[in-house]
Structure formats: structure tokens, C-alpha cells
Amino acid sequence: MTDSDLSRVLTLERFFPYRLSILSNTVSGIIADTYKDKFAISITEWRIMAVLGEYPGISADEVSLKTHIEKSIISRAVSKLLQRKLIEREFDPEDRRRSMLQLSPTGKSVYNDVVPTSYEYEEKLLCCFNDEERRQFSDLIDRLHQHAGALQDDEQHS
Amino acid sequence: MTDSDLSRVLTLERFFPYRLSILSNTVSGIIADTYKDKFAISITEWRIMAVLGEYPGISADEVSLKTHIEKSIISRAVSKLLQRKLIEREFDPEDRRRSMLQLSPTGKSVYNDVVPTSYEYEEKLLCCFNDEERRQFSDLIDRLHQHAGALQDDEQHS
DNA sequence: GCAGGTTGGTTGCTAATGCAACCATAAGTG
DNA sequence: CACTTATGGTTGCATTAGCAACCAACCTGC
Numbered sequence: 001m002t003d004s005d006l007s008r009v010l011t012l013e014r015f016f017p018y019r020l021s022i023l024s025n026t027v028s029g030i031i032a033d034t035y036k037d038k039f040a041i042s043i044t045e046w047r048i049m050a051v052l053g054e055y056p057g058i059s060a061d062e063v064s065l066k067t068h069i070e071k072s073i074i075s076r077a078v079s080k081l082l083q084r085k086l087i088e089r090e091f092d093p094e095d096r097r098r099s100m101l102q103l104s105p106t107g108k109s110v111y112n113d114v115v116p117t118s119y120e121y122e123e124k125l126l127c128c129f130n131d132e133e134r135r136q137f138s139d140l141i142d143r144l145h146q147h148a149g150a151l152q153d154d155e156q157h158s
Numbered sequence: 159m160t161d162s163d164l165s166r167v168l169t170l171e172r173f174f175p176y177r178l179s180i181l182s183n184t185v186s187g188i189i190a191d192t193y194k195d196k197f198a199i200s201i202t203e204w205r206i207m208a209v210l211g212e213y214p215g216i217s218a219d220e221v222s223l224k225t226h227i228e229k230s231i232i233s234r235a236v237s238k239l240l241q242r243k244l245i246e247r248e249f250d251p252e253d254r255r256r257s258m259l260q261l262s263p264t265g266k267s268v269y270n271d272v273v274p275t276s277y278e279y280e281e282k283l284l285c286c287f288n289d290e291e292r293r294q295f296s297d298l299i300d301r302l303h304q305h306a307g308a309l310q311d312d313e314q315h316s
Numbered sequence: 317g318c319a320g321g322t323t324g325g326t327t328g329c330t331a332a333t334g335c336a337a338c339c340a341t342a343a344g345t346g
Numbered sequence: 347c348a349c350t351t352a353t354g355g356t357t358g359c360a361t362t363a364g365c366a367a368c369c370a371a372c373c374t375g376c
Contacts, residue, residue, distance in 0.1 A: 024182035128305040147286040
């Protein structure tokens with residue numbers, strides 16, 4: 001026991017969850033700047049557009065699953081993107097609740113502009129790693145993500 | 159050029175900034191659950207308390223620098239923590255603008271409860287890595303963080 | 317010692333977030 | 347066919363974040 005009454009001190013700067021958070025925010029922040037100024041798109045909006053580029057025609061719910069963004073947030077972002085005519089929406093005739101979303105022509109041109117810039121930035125970011133280190137980093141992230149997901153499920157069951 | 163008019167598709171799930179963001183949110187989220195229910199403390203509030211445990215007596219501004227949290231958010235969180243008597247505040251007689259913050263006795267007891275749990279969780283999380291992998295991961299994070307910081311500074315100067 | 321600039325901190329305002337309640341459609345059950 | 351349950355999506359509401367304007371205390375050069 002120290003004289004400060006703290007039985008053990010947490011060193012925030014060395015705490016993994018904190019370091020991940022800071023790193024992630026820094027990285028996402030810089031990259032968001034590249035399209036925020038040019039197209040006035042938020043990170044959330046860009047992620048929606050990104051999955052629609054990958055999976056044209058999916059529903060809002062599927063977008064939510066793929067981006068890990070709350071469905072209410074998706075709903076509002078979608079209506080904003082519709083207003084700005086960056087995406088288009090139809091409804092599934094087989095199931096009239098289900099929306100089918102895709103990028104509009106304008107949305108596609110924005111997409112085509114943002115994607116290379118994003119990859120360029122990713123490259124610029126990762127250039128401090130060699131190929132072997134990239135593979136390692138990628139592998140470690142995947143494994144940690146999977147493990148964290150398993151932990152999360154455990155907590156929910158208890 | 160594909161028939162979808164997209165010159166190049168971005169695979170969000172494999173995009174590093176995105177993967178970091180998801181991982182970070184998962185990790186921080188689970189750990190926050192451990193003290194959110196018990197003490198009704200948010201991540202922001204906990205981070206403030208954490209640096210005060212490490213550096214008792216520092217000012218709000220220093221807390222902001224160490225946690226990377228906006229000073230306005232710090233300001234509001236501090237007044238909330240003061241109300242709840244989790245921290246204490248005095249003002250520097252040498253510079254009466256400057257606050258000197260520290261954990262209160264109650265704050266310390268909360269701190270003493272949360273810290274071991276947090277470390278336990280960190281351990282539980284990292285147990286999917288061996289020692290060598292932990293060192294690697296830690297090293298890669300640090301280097302990437304440093305590199306990203308440098309990139310950020312570059313952007314601001316241009 | 318006082319005008320101009322800095323720094324520490326607070327507050328106002330707007331936007332974004334997250335939860336829960338809700339509505340409409342669909343699917344399963346007796 | 348009703349009747350319940352599940353699903354996709356929207357909306358209301360309370361909280362939080364983030365920027366900019368601001369105030370008050372300090373510091374500097376004259």
C-alpha cells in the first residue's frame with residue numbers, strides 16, 4: 001500500500017485498450033479529413049457508402065451488421081444520403097419492409113474519388129512496416145478481434 | 159472498369175483503419191461494462207480518474223493532454239465528478255487559473271476496485287498471444303502510433 | 317502599469333450517439 | 347383464419363461530443 005492509498009496504479013499510456021483507442025482515433029481521424037473537407041461526408045456516412053460499393057443492393061439491416069453501426073444511426077444517415085442523392089433506395093417487392101440500397105451515379109463518382117485516396121493513406125500509414133510486419137500486425141489484429149468477440153459473447157451469457 | 163461503374167472496390171473488412179476501429183470499440187466496450195454497471199462511470203470519466211490516480215494534483219489541461227480528450231469535455235466531466243465527490247479540486251495559489259485535481263477518498267476506493275479488474279481483463283484479452291507476440295503487438299502499435307502522429311502533423315502544416 | 321497577447325477553464329450551440337418504444341410487414345401456430 | 351411472434355425500419359428522447367466564443371488570470375514589452 002502506497003502513501004497515496006492506491007493499492008495499485010494503472011499506467012494508462014501502457015494500457016492496451018487505451019492505446020488501441022488512441023491509435024484508432026488518430027488513424028480514422030486523419031483519413032476522415034481527406035473526404036470530410038472535399039465532400040462533407042462523415043465517417044459513418046462513408047462507411048455506409050463503402051459497404052454499398054462492395055455490396056450493392058443490400059438492406060439497411062445488412063449495412064448495420066457489416067459496419068457495426070446501430071440501426072437507428074443507419075436509418076438517419078441513409079435518409080441524409082438519400083436527400084443528398086448519394087445513394088438510391090428501392091423496396092424489395094418480395095418483402096416490402098426490406099430496403100435495397102445502392103450508390104447513385106453521384107455516389108459512385110464520390111466513391112471512385114475517395115477509395116484511391118483511402119488506399120493511398122493506408123499505404124502511407126503502413127509504410128513504416130515491412131511485409132512481414134504487416135502480415136504479423138494483420139494476423140494479431142484478427143486473432144485479438146476474434147478472441148475479444150468470444151469474450152464479449154461470454155459476458156452476455158453470464 | 160467494372161459494369162458497376164466503380165473503378166476500384168474498397169474491402170472495408172480488410173481496411174486497416176476500419177479494423178482498428180472495430181477492434182478498439184469492442185475492447186473498450188467490454189471493459190467499460192465492467193465498471194459502468196457497478197459505479198455508473200463512463201469511459202471518459204474513468205480515463206480522467208485513471209490519470210489522476212497516476213498523477214495526483216495535475217490540472218484539467220494536463221488531464222486533457224494525457225487523455226487526448228477535448229478540454230470542454232474534461233471541464234464538464236470534472237464538474238460531474240466533483241458533484242459525485244469522486245475527485246477533489248483546489249486552485250494553484252501561484253496561478254489561480256490552474257486547478258489541481260486529485261481523487262477523493264471515495265474516488266480512490268473506486269479506483270482501487272476498477273484497476274485490478276481492468277488489468278484482469280487486459281490479461282484475459284491478451285492471453286491469446288504468447289510473450290513474443292505481445293512484444294511484437296506492443297511494438298507495432300507504438301510505431302504505428304508514432305508514424306500516424308507524424309503524418310497528422312504533416313497534414314496540418316500543408 | 318497598462319495594452320496586447322497567452323493560457324486555463326467554462327459555457328452555448330449544434331450535431332451525433334444510443335437506447336427504447338414504436339409502426340408496418342411478414343412468418344409461424346393453433 | 348385469427349393470434350402471436352419476429353423482423354426491418356423509423357422516431358422520440360436523453361446523453362455526449364466537439365467546435366467556437368468567451369471570461370478571467372497571467373505574462374510580456376514598452
